[in-house]
Amino acid sequence: MTNSYKNTLALLLLVLLASCTSTDKKDAGVTFKNSYNLEHKTYDTELLISVGRLAVIDSFLIVISNEQESFCKVYSIPNDMEEVYSFGRIGNGPGEFIQPILTYSHNNTFGLNEVNKQELAVMQLANINGNISINEQVRLKAPYKMKKGELVPPDYFFTKLNKTHYVSALIAEDGRFFSLLDSTLSHINQFGESPIPEKLSLISTRNRLQGRIAANEGTMVFATSNLPYLASYKLINDEMQKQWSFYYDQPYYGVRNEDLLYNKERSFGKVIDLKMDAQYIYLLYLDQLLSEYDHYDTKKSLANKILVFNQQGDAVAKFNLSCRISNMALSGNQSKIFGLAQLPEPTIVQFNLPKKLMNKR
Numbered sequence: 001m002t003n004s005y006k007n008t009l010a011l012l013l014l015v016l017l018a019s020c021t022s023t024d025k026k027d028a029g030v031t032f033k034n035s036y037n038l039e040h041k042t043y044d045t046e047l048l049i050s051v052g053r054l055a056v057i058d059s060f061l062i063v064i065s066n067e068q069e070s071f072c073k074v075y076s077i078p079n080d081m082e083e084v085y086s087f088g089r090i091g092n093g094p095g096e097f098i099q100p101i102l103t104y105s106h107n108n109t110f111g112l113n114e115v116n117k118q119e120l121a122v123m124q125l126a127n128i129n130g131n132i133s134i135n136e137q138v139r140l141k142a143p144y145k146m147k148k149g150e151l152v153p154p155d156y157f158f159t160k161l162n163k164t165h166y167v168s169a170l171i172a173e174d175g176r177f178f179s180l181l182d183s184t185l186s187h188i189n190q191f192g193e194s195p196i197p198e199k200l201s202l203i204s205t206r207n208r209l210q211g212r213i214a215a216n217e218g219t220m221v222f223a224t225s226n227l228p229y230l231a232s233y234k235l236i237n238d239e240m241q242k243q244w245s246f247y248y249d250q251p252y253y254g255v256r257n258e259d260l261l262y263n264k265e266r267s268f269g270k271v272i273d274l275k276m277d278a279q280y281i282y283l284l285y286l287d288q289l290l291s292e293y294d295h296y297d298t299k300k301s302l303a304n305k306i307l308v309f310n311q312q313g314d315a316v317a318k319f320n321l322s323c324r325i326s327n328m329a330l331s332g333n334q335s336k337i338f339g340l341a342q343l344p345e346p347t348i349v350q351f352n353l354p355k356k357l358m359n360k361r
Helices: 003-018 202-208 355-359
Strands: 021-023 035-038 040-042 053-057 060-064 072-076 082-087 100-106 109-114 119-128 131-141 156-160 165-173 176-182 187-191 211-216 219-224 229-236 239-247 253-256 259-262 271-276 280-285 303-310 315-330 336-342 346-352
Touching: 040 315, 040 336, 053 100, 053 109, 053 315, 053 336, 060 100, 060 119, 072 131, 082 131, 100 156, 109 156, 156 211, 165 202, 165 211, 176 219, 176 239, 187 239, 202 259, 211 271, 219 271, 229 280, 271 315, 280 315, 315 346
Parallel strands: 035 315
Antiparallel strands: 021 253, 040 346, 053 060, 060 072, 072 082, 100 109, 109 119, 119 131, 156 165, 165 176, 176 187, 211 219, 219 229, 229 239, 253 259, 271 280, 280 303, 303 315, 315 336, 336 346
C-alpha cells in the first residue's frame, strides 16, 4: 500500500470522526494508589485448547472449552492440577450441548448457557469419598417470543444472582440492558442504562456495547468490552437498582446514523474477563490501544493487568501480571487467581493475591 493511499485513508477517517457526535468525558479516569507485581506459578498439566472459561468449586478448577472432545475438564488444585474428571459431549441429543458457555459458579454448582437456545443447564459437581462426578440438575429455558415486524433480541449469558434469581444480558436500549429472572428463568422485569447518552440503533447497541457481567449475592456488575465503563446494580425489593457507574479511563468514540464508532487510535483497553466476590471486582484488562488488538497474536490479545475495585466502585489496586492470560477464576478463599496462559503452549497458571489486600477483607 503506497504512502499517499495510506494518507488518504487516514484523512477520510479523521473527516468521518469529525462529522460524528463525539464525547471526551472530562471527569473520566480513576487513579490506582496501589500497584502490585504478581509472579505466576505454572502447572505441568497438558491442555489441548487455546481458549476456555474457568471456575473454581471447592478445591477443583473447572475448564470449559469446545475445543475438547469432552468439553468440561476438572482438575484437582491440591494435587498440582491433576485431571480427575471429564464430562460433556457436543451434539443435539439428550444431555448434549451445541455451544455451551460457562457463565457462573455458585457453591457446588455452575451454569452452562446454550446461547442459541436461550437455555441454561445447572450443573452440580459432587465429591463423594474422592469420587468426582458432574450431574445436570435442571435445564431451564427463557421464554422468547418473536414480534411481527419488530427485532426482538434474546437474553444471553444467564448468571446466578442469588438463591432465587438470575440476571442476563439483553443489550437493547435504556431500561432494557439486562433482565431479572426468577429461579425458573421466567422474566420478572428489565433494567439497566446504556453506557452512553447518545441514541443507537438496536443492532448497533447489541454489537457495539457488549460486555461481561458478574454477580455475587444480589449484586451484579457490568463492564463493556471496548469502552472503559463499569456499572453496579443491586437487588432491592425485587427490583435491580443502580448503585453507581463511571468511566475508569477516557472514552473516545463518535456516533453517526445511530451507529457507534470507536476511535481506536486513541482508546485504550479491552476487558477480557470480569469476576467479583463479596468484597472486590476484578477486571482482566488489555492495556493497549484498540487498534493494536490482534486475535492471532497472544501479546496483543491476552491481558497482563487486572484492575481491582471494591463494591462501592472505589479503585483499590492494579495487578501487573508476569504473564498474559485469556480468562481467570478466583480460588474459594479468594487468595489466588488462576488463569489460562500461552507459554507458548496452553498452560494453567496461578497468581497469589497480595497479603496487604487480603488483610483488608
